[in-house]
Amino acid sequence: MIGSPLLDVANLSVTFGSGPAAVRAAVGVSFTLEAGRTLCLVGESGSGKSVTALAVMGLHGKGAHVAADRLALAGESLTGVSPARLAAIRGREISMIFQNPMSSLNPAFTIGYQIAEAIRLHEAVDKAAARRRALDMLEHVRIPDARRHLDSYPHALSGGMRQRAMVAMALACRPKILIADEPTTALDVTVQAQILDLIETLQREFATAVLLITHDLGVVAEMADEVAVMYAGRIVEKGPAAALFDAPAHPYTEGLLAAVPDHRSARKERLSEIPGNVPVVNREIPGCAFAPRCARARPVCAERSPRLEAIAAGRASACLRRAEIEAERAGHVLPCREDRHA
Amino acid sequence: MAPAPASGPGLATTVPAPRRVAFRRPGAAVIAGVAVLGTLVVIAVVAPLLIHDYVSINTGARLLPPGSEHWFGTDHLGRDIFDRTMVGSRNSLVVGACVALATTLLGVLFGLVAGYFRVVDSVLMRAMDGMMAIPGVLLAIALVSLLGGGLWTVIVAITVPEVPRTARLVRSVVLTLRELPFVTAAISVGTSTPKILLTHILPNAVGALTVQATYVCASAIIAEAVLSFLGVGTPPDIPSWGNVMAVGRQYFQLAPWIIGFPGVLLSVLVLAINTLGDSLRDRLDPHLARRSGL
Amino acid sequence: MPEAVAVLEVEDVVRHYGPPRRPVRAVDGISLTIRPGETVALVGESGCGKSTLARVILRLEPPTHGRIRLDGEDITELSGAALRDRRRLAQMVFQDPYASLDPRMTVEAIVREPLDNYRVGAPEERRICVAALLRRVGLVEEFAERFPHELSGGQRQRVGIARALALQPKIIIADEPVSALDVSIRAQVINLLMDIQRELGVAMLFVSHDIGVVAHLSHRICVMYLGRMMETGPTETIIRRPQHPYTRALLDAIPVSHPSLRRPRRLLEGTPPSPSNPPQGCRFHPRCGFAQACCRSAMPELRSLGGGTSVACHLAPLADASSTQGDHVQ
Numbered sequence: 001m002i003g004s005p006l007l008d009v010a011n012l013s014v015t016f017g018s019g020p021a022a023v024r025a026a027v028g029v030s031f032t033l034e035a036g037r038t039l040c041l042v043g044e045s046g047s048g049k050s051v052t053a054l055a056v057m058g059l060h061g062k063g064a065h066v067a068a069d070r071l072a073l074a075g076e077s078l079t080g081v082s083p084a085r086l087a088a089i090r091g092r093e094i095s096m097i098f099q100n101p102m103s104s105l106n107p108a109f110t111i112g113y114q115i116a117e118a119i120r121l122h123e124a125v126d127k128a129a130a131r132r133r134a135l136d137m138l139e140h141v142r143i144p145d146a147r148r149h150l151d152s153y154p155h156a157l158s159g160g161m162r163q164r165a166m167v168a169m170a171l172a173c174r175p176k177i178l179i180a181d182e183p184t185t186a187l188d189v190t191v192q193a194q195i196l197d198l199i200e201t202l203q204r205e206f207a208t209a210v211l212l213i214t215h216d217l218g219v220v221a222e223m224a225d226e227v228a229v230m231y232a233g234r235i236v237e238k239g240p241a242a243a244l245f246d247a248p249a250h251p252y253t254e255g256l257l258a259a260v261p262d263h264r265s266a267r268k269e270r271l272s273e274i275p276g277n278v279p280v281v282n283r284e285i286p287g288c289a290f291a292p293r294c295a296r297a298r299p300v301c302a303e304r305s306p307r308l309e310a311i312a313a314g315r316a317s318a319c320l321r322r323a324e325i326e327a328e329r330a331g332h333v334l335p336c337r338e339d340r341h342a
Numbered sequence: 343m344a345p346a347p348a349s350g351p352g353l354a355t356t357v358p359a360p361r362r363v364a365f366r367r368p369g370a371a372v373i374a375g376v377a378v379l380g381t382l383v384v385i386a387v388v389a390p391l392l393i394h395d396y397v398s399i400n401t402g403a404r405l406l407p408p409g410s411e412h413w414f415g416t417d418h419l420g421r422d423i424f425d426r427t428m429v430g431s432r433n434s435l436v437v438g439a440c441v442a443l444a445t446t447l448l449g450v451l452f453g454l455v456a457g458y459f460r461v462v463d464s465v466l467m468r469a470m471d472g473m474m475a476i477p478g479v480l481l482a483i484a485l486v487s488l489l490g491g492g493l494w495t496v497i498v499a500i501t502v503p504e505v506p507r508t509a510r511l512v513r514s515v516v517l518t519l520r521e522l523p524f525v526t527a528a529i530s531v532g533t534s535t536p537k538i539l540l541t542h543i544l545p546n547a548v549g550a551l552t553v554q555a556t557y558v559c560a561s562a563i564i565a566e567a568v569l570s571f572l573g574v575g576t577p578p579d580i581p582s583w584g585n586v587m588a589v590g591r592q593y594f595q596l597a598p599w600i601i602g603f604p605g606v607l608l609s610v611l612v613l614a615i616n617t618l619g620d621s622l623r624d625r626l627d628p629h630l631a632r633r634s635g636l
Numbered sequence: 637m638p639e640a641v642a643v644l645e646v647e648d649v650v651r652h653y654g655p656p657r658r659p660v661r662a663v664d665g666i667s668l669t670i671r672p673g674e675t676v677a678l679v680g681e682s683g684c685g686k687s688t689l690a691r692v693i694l695r696l697e698p699p700t701h702g703r704i705r706l707d708g709e710d711i712t713e714l715s716g717a718a719l720r721d722r723r724r725l726a727q728m729v730f731q732d733p734y735a736s737l738d739p740r741m742t743v744e745a746i747v748r749e750p751l752d753n754y755r756v757g758a759p760e761e762r763r764i765c766v767a768a769l770l771r772r773v774g775l776v777e778e779f780a781e782r783f784p785h786e787l788s789g790g791q792r793q794r795v796g797i798a799r800a801l802a803l804q805p806k807i808i809i810a811d812e813p814v815s816a817l818d819v820s821i822r823a824q825v826i827n828l829l830m831d832i833q834r835e836l837g838v839a840m841l842f843v844s845h846d847i848g849v850v851a852h853l854s855h856r857i858c859v860m861y862l863g864r865m866m867e868t869g870p871t872e873t874i875i876r877r878p879q880h881p882y883t884r885a886l887l888d889a890i891p892v893s894h895p896s897l898r899r900p901r902r903l904l905e906g907t908p909p910s911p912s913n914p915p916q917g918c919r920f921h922p923r924c925g926f927a928q929a930c931c932r933s934a935m936p937e938l939r940s941l942g943g944g945t946s947v948a949c950h951l952a953p954l955a956d957a958s959s960t961q962g963d964h965v966q
Contacts, residue, residue, distance in 0.1 A: 044818040144906075158907045188681035188845060190904040193889040197901050215819055218848075218891025222898065241895040259823035262893050263851035263875055270830065271852070273823040277788040293820075523736035530694055530728045531750035531799060532720045545740045 005032035006209050007056070007094075007177055010070035014051045016063050024284070025051040025064070027233045030308070031226075033177065036203065038210040040220045040241070042256075043230035044278050049213045052230070053179050056211070057096055058086045074176065092122040095170035099182040101162035105154040105169075111138070112150030115169045122173050137168040140205075141198060160191035164198065171202055178203070179211045184219065196222055217260055221245060226314075229253050232279050232289035235308055239315030249317035251297075251325070252290045288320065296321055372621045378614035382607075386435045389428035396425040396581055405597045415599040417589050426581040427604045433493065433582035434563045434611065440497045441562035442555045445504045450551065452505070453512020454539055458520060467513070470506035478503045478565060482574045491577040500565045504558050511554050515547040549626030556619030560612040567608055583608050641708045643807045643839040644670040644693065644726070649702035651685070651692050660912040662688040664863035665702075667938075670807060675833060675840040677854035677871070679847055679886070683908055685863040686843045690811050693841070694726055695719055707806050724754055727800035729829075731812035733792035737784040743770070743795050744780035750802040769798040773828060790821035797828065807839040814849060826853060847886055851875050856944070859883045862911055862919040865938055869945030879941060879952040881924045918950070926951055 014026040026048035033039045043049040055066045058078065071078045073093055078086065098104045106114060115134035119125060125133070131150070138146035141164040154162055163183060170178055180199065184192035196219065203210055212223055220227055220241065228238040229252065237250035248254040255274040276293035279285065288294070291301035301320055308318040319325070368376075400420030408415045414423035456466040482499035489495050519525060520543065528538050569575030570584025571591070578585055583604040590600030646668045652659035663685040670676045678686045691697045693704055695711055703712050711722050727750075730736035737746055744766050751762045767777050773794040784792055793813060800808055810829065814822045830853050833840055844850050850857060851871055858868040859882065867880040878884045885904035892898055906923045909915055915922050921931040930950050938948040947953075 044820060160907050189847070189889040190681060190885055191907060192891075193901055194903050194905075196891075197903055216891070217819065218893065221893055221895050222891045224895065245894045245896075256819055259820055260893070261823075261826065261848050261852035263848040263887070263890060264893070270827045271823040273827055274820040275824070277790060278818050278820065523730040523732055524738045526691075526696060527728065527730060527736050527796070527799065528738070528749065529696060530723060530726075531803065532723055532753040533749060534720070534753070537753075541741075542738050546738070 004072065004075045006035045006074055007031075007033040007211070008070055008072045009052075009056060010068060012052065012055060012066070012068040012071060014048070014055050014060060015065045015067075018065070025233055026055065028308075029230075029233075029235055031228050031235070031238065033209045033211060033226075035176065035209050036207045037225045038203065038212055038223050039226045039228065040224035041211065041213045041228050041230060042215065042217065042220055044215055046232070046278055046280060047230040048233035049230050050181055053096070053181055053211060053213050057090060057094060057179060059090075059096070088122065091118060091175070092173045093175050094177040094179060095173070095175045096179040096181065097163070097166045097170050097183050099185050101159065101166045101186075102154060104166060105162060107154050110151050110153055111157070111165045115165070115172050118169050119172050133172065134168075137172050138165070140171075140202065141165070141168040143168070159187055160194060163187065163191075163195050167195070167198060167202065171206060171208065174206055175208065177209045177211060179213070181213045182215070183212075185214070185216070192219075199223070217256060229256070232285065234289065234318065235316075236290065236319070237315075237317045238308075239311075240313070243313070243315060247329075249311055249315065249322060249326075250290075250319050251294045255293075255295075288318075296325055368621065371617050375614040375617040375621070378610055379618065382431055382611055382614075383435060385428055386432040389425075390432055393425045393429055396421065396429050397579060405593060407597070408599050414603040415597060417586070417597070417600050418593055423586065423600055423603055426586050427583065427607060430581040430583045430586055430604065431607070431611075433576055433580060434566060434584075434608070436493065437497055437500065437566040438559040438563040438615070441500045441504060441565075442559035444497070444501045445508050445558045446551060446555045448501075448505045449508025449554075450512050450544070450547075452509040454516060454544065456509065457513040457516025458535070458539060458543070463513075467510075470509050473502060474506040476503055479569065479572065479574070482569050486574045491575070493576060493580070496566055496569055496575050499569065500562045504562070508551070508554055508558065511550060512547060515550050516543055519543050519546055549623065552626060553619045553623040556615050556622065560615040560619075563608065563612055563615075567604075641672075642669045642705070643672050643674075643707055644668075644841065645703070645705040646689075646693060647703040647705070649689065649692055649704065650700045651688050651697065652700045654912070658912065659700075660910075661863045661914060662911055663692060663699075664911075664914075666860070666863075666865050667702075668858055668865070668868070670839045670841060672806070672839055673833070673837040674856065675842055675854045676856045676858060677842045677844060677850035678858050678860060679844060679850050680860035681845060681886075681908060683862075683911060684860040685911070686860050687811055689860075690728070690809050690841065690843050694723070694728060694809060720753075724750070724803040725806045727803060727805040727808055729793075729796050729800050729808060729810040729813045732816055733789050733796060734784070734816075736796055737792055739784055741783075742780065743775075743782050743784070743787075746784075746795060747780075747798045747802055750799060754803060756803070765802070766798075769802055770795075772801065772832070773798045774824075788821075789817050790824055793817060793821075793825050794828065797825075797832070801832065801836070804836075805838060807841065808833075809841045809843070811843045812845070813842075815844065815846060822849075829853065847875075847890060859886065862908055862914050864919050865946075865948060866920065867945070867947045867949075868938070869941075869943070873943060873945050879945065879947040879954055880920075880949050881926050881951075881954070882920045885923075918948075926954070 010030045012026060012029040013024065016023040016025060029052050031039060041049040041052060051060065054060045056071065060066055068079055073089065112131060112134045115137055116127065116130035119130045119133050135146055135150055138149060143149050143161060143164050157165060184195050187195060199210060200223065202208065214220060224241040226238065227241050227244050228235045229250065230236065231252050237244065237248065237253045244253065245257065248257055258272040259274060261271055274293050279289060287302040287304055288306050291297040294301065298321060304320060306318040306320045308316045310316045311322065403416050403420040404418055406412050406416040412422050412424060414427060416422055452466055452470060456463045478499055481502055482496065485495045485499050525538060525542055528542050566575055566582065567584035567587065570582050571588040573588065575584050576582040586604045587601045590597065594601055646666060649663060649666050651663040652661055654660050666689055668676065678689065680686045692699045699712065703710060705711070706722055707725050709722065711719065714722055747766045747769055748762055751765060756762065757765060766780060770777060770779055775791065775794050787795065813829065814825050817825060826849060832838065842850060842854055854871050856869065857871050857874045859866045859880065861882050867874065867878065867883045874883060875887065878887055888902045889904065904923055909922065917933050918931040918936050921927040924931065936948045936950045938946045940946045941953055
């Protein structure tokens with residue numbers, strides 16, 4: 001790859017509070033995002049996926065302390081940059097959409113006005129031009145009767161339409177990156193499919209990179225080029241989507257994939273479950289954070305903290321027993337092959 | 343291969359829950375509030391037993407400034423302000439406590455009924471609106487002229503306009519709570535309506551109510567002082583902070599201590615009660631308690 | 637078909653809100669029957685009336701019209717003590733594990749409440765019964781003294797299930813019981829519900845928007861749209877050979893399970909109209925790709941296609957039903 005990636009995050013940490021009571025919401029998170037690609041950050045509640053995204057946007061609150069070895073957008077570092085520059089980057093270079101479009105749209109202004117304002121914030125265009133662009137965006141996100149909805153207030157729109165309006169606003173300035181934080185979680189399945197399709201279409205059209213944050217592995221399977229699985233503030237596995245779904249390297253990923261009921265196999269067996277609870281990251285967990293719930297854990301897992309290590313083409317996993325597990329798997333497969341040959 | 347499925351009960355939940363957050367150290371403001379309130383309660387109980395002569399007139403000692411003989415000075419009739427203020431604290435506290443209690447009891451009754459039973463809601467709440475529209479001072483004047491001045495007249499006069507406020511609060515809490523799934527759950531496991539009101543709704547309203555009660559108490563103490571100040575409260579032979587200050591009004595330029603000492607005590611007491619109310623609100627709210635328990 | 641008395645019979649139940657002249661038709665003529673030990677799933681998008689129907693079945697709301705029979709007895713007109721007595725046969729599990737437990741009660745008090753209400757056994761026996769119930773849902777005894785805020789979401793949902801089991805109901809009505817839970821916890825609770833159902837033979841009405849979960853644990857599926865039943869039948873049939881265009885759209889909208897299965901999306905356009913002003917004719921026709929003139933004028937009745945499947949569509953059985961089959965069955 002020539003030049004630096006579009007978004008380059010290395011060793012990002014987000015800490016709330018200080019001293020022994022500090023909550024380390026994200027620890028040593030590293031990833032890169034290339035233009036036009038989709039990276040999915042997957043995790044359950046408290047995994048640090050949203051915190052990571054907010055830190056990238058510089059939208060973490062005052063209480064959070066963000067540290068990173070590298071946090072760069074198209075080669076320009078975002079750490080230590082002036083608030084004014086950051087504000088200029090937000091919306092123009094990176095924009096974000098959220099789970100609840102109602103609370104991210106201002107109920108006091110019309111949709112058209114809010115989109116036009118977002119454009120005028122970053123570009124020197126007059127009101128009429130901005131309004132034309134807003135209308136154009138609404139048509140782009142396929143809001144029916146866009147001209148009328150330009151003057152609608154957010155409450156007059158359905159959930160799906162509001163999310164479309166949010167997408168229109170986020171993409172109005174043709175940002176290089178769209179961060180979508182659980183954009184379809186509050187929506188019905190048929191509407192979810194519409195929004196995912198919309199994001200994909202616009203991504204292709206504008207060559208936008210998408211950082212998609214979700215807990216839903218189905219959404220990941222639909223959208224992701226690359227996947228990073230987070231658990232208790234750390235990335236435990238990352239890699240190309242197909243490879244990761246084919247053969248998850250980390251026991252947590254493996255467990256998650258196995259725990260999702262699939263309607264296509266209408267069987268009435270027990271689902272395989274991950275025992276225990278989702279951890280609350282309010283204290284340092286010695287060793288691997290997943291060890292208490294891991295079926296493959298050995299005593300060593302509770303002592304040493306695993307590092308994210310490269311395994312194969314673009315893949316990495318943070319598991320102390322990775323090599324053994326792989327050997328185990330290979331052991332399972334090999335005899336079968338011999339059988340078949342015999 | 344998938345990890346071995348967890349089999350058998352218990353396995354999924356072997357992680358023990360954290361212990362409940364125990365006693366939390368109160369802040370300095372709360373300690374100060376408790377100290378102030380405690381001291382004044384002791385004074386209110388003890389002072390009338392120790393100090394008997396707070397009415398006799400001593401023309402030789404009129405309008406004396408604070409000194410070693412009279413700590414808080416004397417009024418225009420030569421009465422000791424310290425004695426009158428100390429004895430008067432009983433009046434203020436009794437009024438505050440009685441009004442808070444009466445208001446809470448009546449407010450809970452009306453609020454629960456109005457909030458849970460839709461049928462009587464509008465009738466009851468309109469009646470409450472009517473009560474709210476009666477100005478306390480006018481009611482006090484009317485009651486004093488009907489029944490004569492006295493402590494109970496003051497309590498009734500202050501309680502009547504306060505009840506609707508508490509009732510409204512209780513009603514709004516009930517309206518919120520009754521829609522929550524745990525109330526629906528109680529209905530579906532066969533809990534009777536009175537039991538739902540007493541075991542599910544009222545305990546969850548206690549926090550808001552306690553806080554409200556402290557505010558009512560504080561404002562009742564002020565209202566008593568105001569009524570006495572205006573001459574429609576406690577009669578002059580029973581000292582209260584209000585009527586001590588009422589006297590001081592005429593001599594404010596000559597003898598500011600008459601109005602000053604009871605005034606300062608009144609402010610301190612109200613501040614202490616409000617501080618306690620605020621800290622109670624923080625403590626009684628289970629969500630806040632959980633957050634700080636992290 | 638077994639001859640056993642149906643645990644639950646819902647007959648043409650209607651629930652309207654607001655002014656009778658222009659009501660919100662939350663539930664508009666639903667009939668369904670659940671036999672002992674059977675799990676029936678009620679599937680639909682938000683606003684289809686599935687949760688309202690669940691509340692009406694439990695008589696938490698009165699039906700505007702129709703009959704509800706619980707274990708053979710008509711409970712439509714019951715009230716007061718008689719209703720309370722009948723209610724113990726149908727218990728509910730709620731969506732939100734946070735809001736469905738009284739924050740001021742201990743786990744023991746929560747699970748014990750139904751036993752106290754119906755005076756089940758002697759007071760000291762109830763304690764033992766609570767411990768047994770907690771064990772049954774996979775909670776160790778120490779949880780009895782805990783308060784809900786000390787528990788995780790999954791543990792709370794287990795407490796909610798224990799409470800629902802306390803009165804040994806004939807049917808459990810579960811309203812989105814896993815949709816608020818984390819993915820790794822969801823499987824635990826689904827397994828628990830299935831185990832309990834198998835062991836105790838209790839019937840279950842499972843209300844959900846997630847057809848994946850529903851397909852996994854139900855015997856039969858009822859698909860609702862705008863207060864009407866669109867299709868009902870054995871789970872296997874519905875999943876593999878959906879007859880109603882809406883059922884198909886629902887299945888098409890489910891995300892794939894593996895990136896290699898991505899296909900061009902067949903999108904259902906638009907959003908459901910308001911139940912206060914439902915379209916003429918078939919409720920689904922404005923969004924239906926197959927709609928014809930008859931769909932716009934006449935409301936299709938639910939009719940049987942054999943094999944236990946019934947569909948409310950003028951065009952069923954759809955001609956190209958088999959061609960889409962490949963997409964629904966891997």
